[in-house]
Amino acid sequence: MNTIKTDVAIIGAGSAGLSAYRAAKAAGAAAILIEGGAHGTTCARVGCMPSKLLIAAAEAAHHAMHTDAFGVHIEGTVRIDGREVMARVKSERDRFVGFVVAGVDAMPGADKLSGYARFIDDNLLQVGEHTRVHAKSVVIATGSSPVMPAMYRALGNRAVVNDDVFSWDDLPKRVAVIGAGVIGLELGQALARLGVRVSVLGARGRVGPLTDPEVRNYAERVFSEAFRFEPRAQVQAAVRDVDEVRLRYVSGADELVEDTFDYVLVAAGRKPNVAGLALHNTSLELDANGLPVYDASTLQAGAHPVFIAGDANGVLPLLHEAADEGRGAGTNAARYPNVEPVERRAPISIAFTDPGIAMVGARHVDLTAESFVTGEVSFEDQGRSRVMLRNRGLMHVYVDRASRRFVGAEWIGPEAEHIAHLLAWALQMKLTIDEMLRMPFYHPVVEEGLRTALREAEVKLR
Template sequence: MSEQFDVIVIGGGPAGYHAAIRAAQLGLKTACIDSWVGPDGKAALGGTCLNVGCIPSKAMLDSSKQFWNLQHSFGVHGISVKDAKIDVGTMVGRKDKIVKQFTGGVAMLFKANKITSFLGTGKLLKGRQVEITAPDGTKKTIAATNVVIATGSAPIELPFAKFDGKRIVDNAGALDFKDIPKRLGVIGAGVIGLELGSVWKRLGSDVTILEALPDFLGVADAEVAKVAAREFAKQGLKIELGAKLSKAEIKGNEVHLTYAGKDGEKTLVVDQLLVAVGRRAFTEGLLGDDTGVKLDERGRVVVDDHCWAGVEGVWAVGDCVRGPMLAHKGFEEGMAVAEIIAGKAGHVNLETIPWVIYTEPEIAWVGKTEAQCKAENIPFKTGSFPFAAVGRAVAMNEPAGFVKIIAHAETDRILGAHLVGANVSELVSECVVAMEFKGSAEDLARIVHAHPTLSEAVHEAALSVDKRSIHKAN
């Protein structure tokens, strides 16, 4: 007879490990299956996020930022250093140590919460049974009252630019270059392309990003995108829009690219190529026959508003379901489903999930853009405030960017917040809280903000919605 659990989680990434830990906290006998193996050959919980995504990329972004500032920004503070150098091996080693710390931390939390961990891949069978295939190919079957699918996502590979792990790479490969590429090509000006392109540009690469769409950061506020593009250009990050790649050939130690640009067919030769055109739900081999679980046209598990997969006791969360592919969205869905299984209330509001791009300047937003409000015929008003008028930002020598608040023209309820500038990844959370509690621009305007802080830009933007900002002309 199969070993029986209250909850089995397939996948130990952000959504999966949160679901497992919360279920265990609520007294449910819980198991988690994950196939990720670290460089040391041992299980490495945390999925893409902890191993080759959120955490390692931020470590590299911070290292490269320090090096860039040392060369380009510290002079205004009276700090000068001659012949600054970067040891890529040390930088990558630091990143690896941070990854090991956090994946090991999840393993410790599993042990503390008495979660049974299985190394391998999980396949859902009929009747909430799960077949586990270990790395050595051996199989075993376990069963549960509830199964939570949290298999995450994988990079999209272009048929004419296959990953080889050396010259043509995905995000994982771009985090492990042994040397700084003299010429780096990036396909896709999205989150991954901009962040990792920024890392290697700061370290000395000649970086060219090719984006197929005609608009830069079309998902973001148009003014935010304009300011961000201007700052990236100042840094020497080359971004070509309307560039559709058709061929990538490895010739010796180079990658030769052919693409259709605004002025016809063009070529570009680089030393290494990062393909960052998006991610797809990782659901291949997930479902056995007659499970009743359905996949949509993009391979995602079909779920309702509470992540129920339409079959008794089967749920799905994170990147493998509808909604943004963001680690923090997966966190909350995993915990919400665990609470629903335990008979408690659990819900995630997809309308108040913040987005962040960790470039310099940072870009963050939550809620609707002006374009969306217009398309949906929602009456709105806006207020904005530049960081150039914020004392703390100027003192930090980071005056680029602004904060914009969009509010309903009649009710004043906040519909969206759009930020570009220093530390906006932190500032956006204040706006998220306000929106979650159906707050108004007036509510933000009435809150006392410490001085001098970057958060004063949020305060002044809220004041500006009703044309009463103190530190700029209305």
């Protein structure tokens, strides 16, 4: 049995783990990066990048099919070749993965260890059956995995998760998407635009991450026009019949629906990958879900030399958050017991649907009634949006009554991803609505819609 001693052991070589490794080394610590699976990060292999490649193909198809209103007529039919679509998705995905793998390959060989790690005690890890690692501190950065409820596991390979979609060689004809969160909406709309008959079935009325009732209701209407969207469906049965799946569910309108699909794409959330870590061998306090109880400001588990970062803590499963947390966890692990709060940026989340969905800062559901005013804009009559024939959307911005500071926003609309960055910067700079309105707005751009919403909020504050 090989034995290694190090200052910091990082379990997991994803976005958080790689960031933690670099931070620990920058702080002057000896560090070992442990990975039992394939290198390449969730984002590059099965998340951000391949999903955006599929969405880009879907947008190309959609635009090609909707040119008549501009007086531009495409003679004949637009043909979507599913094999070519998936070939590009996989080829470009592999290119992005290659960049990450190349970075790992460039690390010193002594700093990398292959195998699945499990705890023997707080400072001792067993890696595979070949190595034990004594570490002064440990960073858990094991990421997360899609949840697959038992009803759908019984369907065998006819039930897939987003990871599986990006290994398809061709596009299927019929797909039921279970879950109306960001992943479900993004992939459901992309597949629908690529000619797949799609039904997106949620259970709790969710429409992506939205919590503002008016914005959520607007978004529900928009997506219901694009594909079959049932955000309040109750699935009663899922039965495999050779290479098909028969679903029976009750819709939000209390209608019993029976339908047949080639695949069921389960997008019902993700869970942290901690089951194989043998955390019961440690002195860490675990919550009801078996996760270490930790300080969200420092990422430290109790007073122990263990830190948890990225998707593994189940809080903010976003690449930029994972990278930030990894950096903070790696630095604190290297400097333990002298730990400091991790620097947090303004909250920002985006769904790459069309229209796009974005949220910045405080969610509507988290704000105290009467403590804020809401500014609103509809993008249906907004100038640039109408020029592009992308005039669907509703935005709400929230402004604190006492300080007049911008505190958050939720919306669906064109160019949402770009407006989200402007608002996130404004929030992080703690700008008031008055300071934001003094900023330049060009004409004609969709950002003028943001100015309209801010002006309405300003009037309400008078």
